[in-house]
Amino acid sequence: MTQTPVSRTATPPPARAARTxxxxxxxxxxxxxxxxxxxxxxxxxxxxxxxxxxxxxxxxxxRMDARARIDLLADTGSFAEQDFTALSPDPLSFTDLRAYPGRLDDASRRSQESEAVVVGTARIGGHDVVLAVMEFGFLGGSMGIEVGRRVCGAAELALERGLPLLTVCASGGARMQEGVFSLFQMARTSQAFARLREAGQLSVCLLTDPTYGGVSASFATLGSVVVAERGAHVGFAGPRVVQETIRAELPAGFQTAEFLLEHGLVDRVESRAEVRPLLIRLLALHSSASSDADRSGLFGGAARPGPRRSDDGPDAAAPVHEDPWVVVQEARCAERPTTLDYLHSAFDDFVELHGDRAFADDPAVVGGLASIEGRTVVVIGHQKGRTVRERVTRNFGMPHPEGYRKAQRLMDHAEAFSLPVVTLVDTPGAHPGPEAEERGQAHAIAGIIMRSSRLRVPVVAVVTGEGGSGGALALCTSDRLLVMENAFLSVISPEGCAAILWRTATEAPTAARAMRLGAAHLLETGIATSVVREPAGGAQADPVAAADRLREALVRELDDLAGSDPDTLLAARSRRLSGIGGAEAHAGTGPQPAPRTQD
Structure with missing residues (x-):
């Protein structure tokens, strides 16, 4: 590093504070x-x-200039700018209507900046960060050699100090006056962000209006979390270039932040006033994750086997339903708590992250960062919805391929930051329509099962309601599999089984009993490691009590798995999966677990 920090207050001069x-x-x-x-x-x-x-x-x-943006995001007086030694500003001796050095001088005079990005350290909500904030007023925020060098310098500083990196992007694209040298800054900055990812360092990219070209196609979209400011225009080729190149009629809202969210390309869209509070929550959650790893020696212990058990609560005398068809009806009850209900009641905080970064944001799968008892986890779950309108919007909890790809992306995030994964399963199954097949439904399900089977962090899955076929199994490949008392996991719906084998869907109750659907069978055969008792009348009768019991069970399982060595964890997971369908399962019975009483 050749940069030396130069203290500078985050408060810009009055003449520049409101430049837009x-x-x-x-x-x-x-x-x-x-x-x-x-x-x-x-x-x-x-x-x-x-x-x-x-x-x-x-x-x-x-639009805001870089100094005003720093003043908005950083704690007052905390910003210290990083100074960069000047390099040759004109590698091609470029001249168009005027010489390039003259344009640089004019841009510097107008923007009062030495280049199109300002780099330094700061605090946001008391959390130390490295900032790289682009200045659109300097030649349209275009990326040349010096911008690439400074962005990479910010990433190097984040690596050296073990700090999160926040980049605020505003750019028209590559700097044409520097030719191919400008083009290769895309590779240079992408490599710097790859190193951050490999080191498990948090990077957050804030996309502001506008962010185009070489910046959008490199570091701006490579953050661990990508947030777009409301109404910002973001894309590779600008609308004018698109229209002039292919003569296409562009859809309404094309390349807006909201367009990107709908198409799964950003995690969140926030208003300007909401950005700083969101950053503080993200920094706190990842900071808590690092502290948990340090305290537990993650991953320095051995995974414990996890006995099969039934978690008895105050209503332990109430038996688990013995009629599988009754279990099916209870699991499908529209009033049962949904994944979002549990996220807002069983957990302490939840920041939802959207999209598969490729095609869309599937509302049938929700996920993000959550905290529970001071521990940060990644939570992923099916979301059916409650009202008819919401259920239609959520596709009744039946994910498309992009839903599973979003889930897999979140698992990758968990592994990168050594965060445990919690999944909440409640789905009739994966969406079976032709559009899902066109986009690779089977590939998406197979991919996430394979990824979760080798994930190097603890995975705790909970079947909270209906667990239909491979669409449910995609979120069930885990170290511990908990089942709510009135939930089930099945290879096919009872109606589907009856229609195929009995030639009539009216035999669904018979099919449910033949397949032994319900928590009791899952526990007896070792498929489930624990049953979470529900309040009298089911989780829908007392959602708060149900959430409390789920929280207690999750905390216990996460505590059991904390500090597990990744290799030991993977070996235990492999043994568990290999043992499913063994002698005990074929016999239809298994060792009965000793009851466990929760205080």
Whole structure:
């Protein structure tokens, strides 16, 4: 590292504090008024400043310069800029209508910056971070050699100090005046972010308006978490280039932040006021994960085998249903708590992360970072919904391939940061439609089963309701498999089994009994490692009590698995999976577990 830190307050000079896109004549600016680029409304500049440069009429987020952005995100007075030794600014001796060095001088004078990115260290909510904030006012935030060098320098600084890296992106793309040298900054910065990922260092990329070209196709979209500011335009080729190249009619909202979220390309879209609180939560959750690893020596112990047991609560006298068809009806009850219900009641905090980063965000699968009893985990679950409208929107909890690819991406995140995984299973099965087949449904399910079978962090799965076929198994490959008392796991729905073997779906109750559906059979055969008792009347009768019991069971299992050595963990998981279907299962019985009483 050749950079040396230079202290600089995060508060910009008054003349620069509110610099944004403007469309009013100079006289309008001198009078303190400006018009909104989104709706044309005339805005009083002081009111606009108080509203964080967001139009109060149409919610258009005006552009902010780098210093104002740092002031918005960093704790007051915490920013210390990183100084970079100047290099030759003109590798091609480039001249168009004017010489390139003249353009650089003019850009520096106008933006009051030495380049299109500002790098330094700061604190956000008390958490130390490295910042790399792009300045669109410097040649449109274009990426040349110096921008690439500074972004890589920020990544190197994050690696050296073990700090998270936050990049705020605003760019028109590559810097044409530096030719192929500019092009290769995409590879240079991508390699720097790859090193961060390999080291398990958190990187968060905030995409602001606009982010295009070589920046969007390199480091801007390679963060551990990618957040887009509301209304930001992000893409590879700009709309004008697209229209001129292929003469295509572009869809409404094309390349907006909301468009990206719908297509699974970003984790979240936030308003400007919501960005800093979100960053603080993300930093706290990942900081807690690092502390957990240090305290437990992760991964320095041995995985314990995990006895089969029934978790008895105050209603332990209530028997597990013996009629499998009754279990099926209970598991399908529309009033049962959903994954999101449990996430907001059994866990202490939850930050949802969206999308498969390839095609779409499947609402039938929800997942993200959560905390429980001071421990950070990655939680993934099926989401059926409650109302008819929500169930239709969530596709009744039946995932498409992108839902499973989102889940696998979150498992990758868990392994990168040594976080345990918790899955909550409640689905009739994977979506069977032609569009799912076209996008590789079988490949997606096989991929996540294979990935979870070799995941080098603890995995605890809970069947909370209906567990239908491979669509459920995709989230059940785990070290511990818990089953709620009124839940089941099946190779096919009872109706499907009856239609095939009995030639009529009316024999579904008979099929359910023949397949021995229910928690009791799963526990007896060793498929489930634990049964979580539900309140009298089922989880739907007392969702709060059900969440409390699930929380207690999860905390116990996570405590049992904490500190497990990855190789030992994988060996135990392999033995567990290999043992399913052994002699005890064929006999239809198994050793009865000793009851466990929860205090």
């Amino acid at each position: 896109e403007r469309s009013t004549p100079p006289s309008g600016e001198r009078s303190g008024w400006t018009s909104c680029p989104g709706c044309g409304w005339l805005l009083y500049r002081k009111r606009l400043d108080r509203n964080l440069q967001v139009c109060p009429e149409c919610d258009h987020h005006l």
